[in-house]
Amino acid sequence: MTTAFLIATIIKVLVLFHMVPIMVSLLTLAERKVSAWIQFRYGPNRVGPWGLFQPIADGLKFFFKEELVPEGANPFLFRIAPALAAGPAMMTVAVIPFTFPILIDGQPFSMAIADINIGVLFFIAMSGLGVYGILLGGWGSNNKWSLLGGLRASAQMISYELSMMMSVITVVMLTGTMNLGEIFSFQGEHTWILFFFPVGTIAFVIFLIAAFAETNRLPFDLAECETELVGGFHTEYSSMKFALFFMGEYSAMFTMSCLLATFFLGGPTFFGLIESIDSLWLRALIGFLVFAAKVGLFLFFYIWVRWTLPRFRWDQLMHLGWKILLPISILNLMATGILIATGVLS
Amino acid sequence: MKVRRMEKRLSLMEKLAIPEILKGLSITFRNMFRPKVTRQYPEERYEAPIALKGQPLLVENEDGTPRCVACSMCEVVCPAMAITIKAEETERYIEREPEEFSIDMLRCILCGLCEEVCPKEAIIMSDRYELANFTRESLVFHKDRLMTPIKELEGRIRFTKEKFDKWHR
Numbered sequence: 001m002t003t004a005f006l007i008a009t010i011i012k013v014l015v016l017f018h019m020v021p022i023m024v025s026l027l028t029l030a031e032r033k034v035s036a037w038i039q040f041r042y043g044p045n046r047v048g049p050w051g052l053f054q055p056i057a058d059g060l061k062f063f064f065k066e067e068l069v070p071e072g073a074n075p076f077l078f079r080i081a082p083a084l085a086a087g088p089a090m091m092t093v094a095v096i097p098f099t100f101p102i103l104i105d106g107q108p109f110s111m112a113i114a115d116i117n118i119g120v121l122f123f124i125a126m127s128g129l130g131v132y133g134i135l136l137g138g139w140g141s142n143n144k145w146s147l148l149g150g151l152r153a154s155a156q157m158i159s160y161e162l163s164m165m166m167s168v169i170t171v172v173m174l175t176g177t178m179n180l181g182e183i184f185s186f187q188g189e190h191t192w193i194l195f196f197f198p199v200g201t202i203a204f205v206i207f208l209i210a211a212f213a214e215t216n217r218l219p220f221d222l223a224e225c226e227t228e229l230v231g232g233f234h235t236e237y238s239s240m241k242f243a244l245f246f247m248g249e250y251s252a253m254f255t256m257s258c259l260l261a262t263f264f265l266g267g268p269t270f271f272g273l274i275e276s277i278d279s280l281w282l283r284a285l286i287g288f289l290v291f292a293a294k295v296g297l298f299l300f301f302y303i304w305v306r307w308t309l310p311r312f313r314w315d316q317l318m319h320l321g322w323k324i325l326l327p328i329s330i331l332n333l334m335a336t337g338i339l340i341a342t343g344v345l346s
Numbered sequence: 347m348k349v350r351r352m353e354k355r356l357s358l359m360e361k362l363a364i365p366e367i368l369k370g371l372s373i374t375f376r377n378m379f380r381p382k383v384t385r386q387y388p389e390e391r392y393e394a395p396i397a398l399k400g401q402p403l404l405v406e407n408e409d410g411t412p413r414c415v416a417c418s419m420c421e422v423v424c425p426a427m428a429i430t431i432k433a434e435e436t437e438r439y440i441e442r443e444p445e446e447f448s449i450d451m452l453r454c455i456l457c458g459l460c461e462e463v464c465p466k467e468a469i470i471m472s473d474r475y476e477l478a479n480f481t482r483e484s485l486v487f488h489k490d491r492l493m494t495p496i497k498e499l500e501g502r503i504r505f506t507k508e509k510f511d512k513w514h515r
Binding site: 034037038039040041042304305307308309 | 367370371373374375377378380381382383384386
């Protein structure tokens with residue numbers, strides 16, 4: 001490992017890691033803006049041009065709020081839960097390749113923080129950890145609503161994680177690799193997984209629906225469920241701890257959008273147009289912009305759906321998860337296997 | 347007793363839910379480009395209609411004298427007891443005028459009874475609706491702050507004439 005390689009790695013880690021909090025703050029603003037537009041309002045427009053500094057004002061407000069630990073709460077669990085909610089969601093970013101690899105010292109230099117061969121497994125493990133923050137937060141608060149919210153979150157995660165992983169395995173079977181960088185370069189050579197009709201398309205729809213449940217966003221935000229559970233798992237949280245839960249939710253949203261773009265929309269590839277650029281640096285730059293556009297599309301979709309659909313009832317959620325999505329995803333997986341074995345898809 | 351179920355039978359397309367979800371999404375997407383209904387308050391002010399009952403004011407004649415004859419009708423009728431009047435003599439034809447006239451805007455309920463009862467059209471509800479301040483003292487309006495040139499209140503005076511039909515009954 002040469003010095004140039006080391007320096008490039010450090011720069012990459014710093015830039016990519018700081019991108020997450022910045023994206024989170026921009027997302028909170030985008031959420032408020034889009035919700036306002038949908039409801040014929042302007043949204044925040046007082047702090048800075050077009051309200052761009054609103055996230056800073058919000059963050060400062062969170063810092064200066066009083067921290068409250070309710071009586072009878074488990075102090076350790078209560079304090080560690082927000083970190084557990086935000087940490088895994090941010091860590092998933094490590095395996096996401098944001099663009100094409102570039103050459104440093106004659107070696108290919110991947111644009112993922114950790115270019116590991118088990119990237120998909122890492123993502124599965126991290127998204128499984130995400131539920132602990134919510135569950136422990138609900139358990140540690142000594143509050144009936146928090147507990148109910150935490151329970152719901154865990155039940156929901158279990159039921160949707162299965163079908164989500166089934167659809168991810170479909171992608172892995174089609175591409176034949178667990179490395180996210182190779183997944184998108186495979187899609188650059190062939191076509192996006194989304195267009196592997198029908199198996200790729202079905203896997204995409206299942207992943208999209210399950211991603212809503214995984215990140216506890218409407219229409220599956222039964223863990224929060226303001227109308228029944230006050231605030232759900234974060235009822236008792238205040239100040240920066242509450243903000244950490246929010247950061248966890250939004251960074252999960254961001255990583256899920258990145259993964260959707262990588263798995264199904266071919267990451268930074270665009271029908272062979274960008275791959276044909278000769279200059280590696282230019283190709284990486286334009287690839288990054290294409291990737292950002294795809295991610296932005298999904299992020300907008302998340303917000304858009306939130307302000308359109310009402311919340312599912314608890315039994316409807318379970319019905320959809322166990323009786324519809326799971327059988328479809330298993331059948332889809334089997335169909336993929338048969339299609340690959342018979343050589344229709346290769 | 348025969349029970350009639352009022353549930354709507356869903357068609358197959360509605361049961362699949364996804365077409366309905368797409369319909370909903372298209373509605374919200376179109377809504378994003380519709381004109382906004384928010385009023386950007388400090389910049390875009392509310393233009394009060396003439397019927398709005400705002401801060402009651404005293405009418406000042408063109409020569410700078412008050413129209414009020416200090417008859418105390420408004421003081422008596424005021425349900426919140428917000429008005430305080432002290433009368434004095436004057437050399438003018440009307441012989442009486444208020445030496446002290448104050449309206450406690452912390453008590454005033456903007457009911458408009460004073461305007462209705464006034465025989466001289468001397469107290470008039472204006473269109474001033476921004477009645478917030480930082481101290482209690484600053485919200486007790488005295489004569490100097492209540493006296494308003496007749497020109498500013500002409501519209502409302504005409505309106506009350508029509509509304510109460512004061513001189514043609």
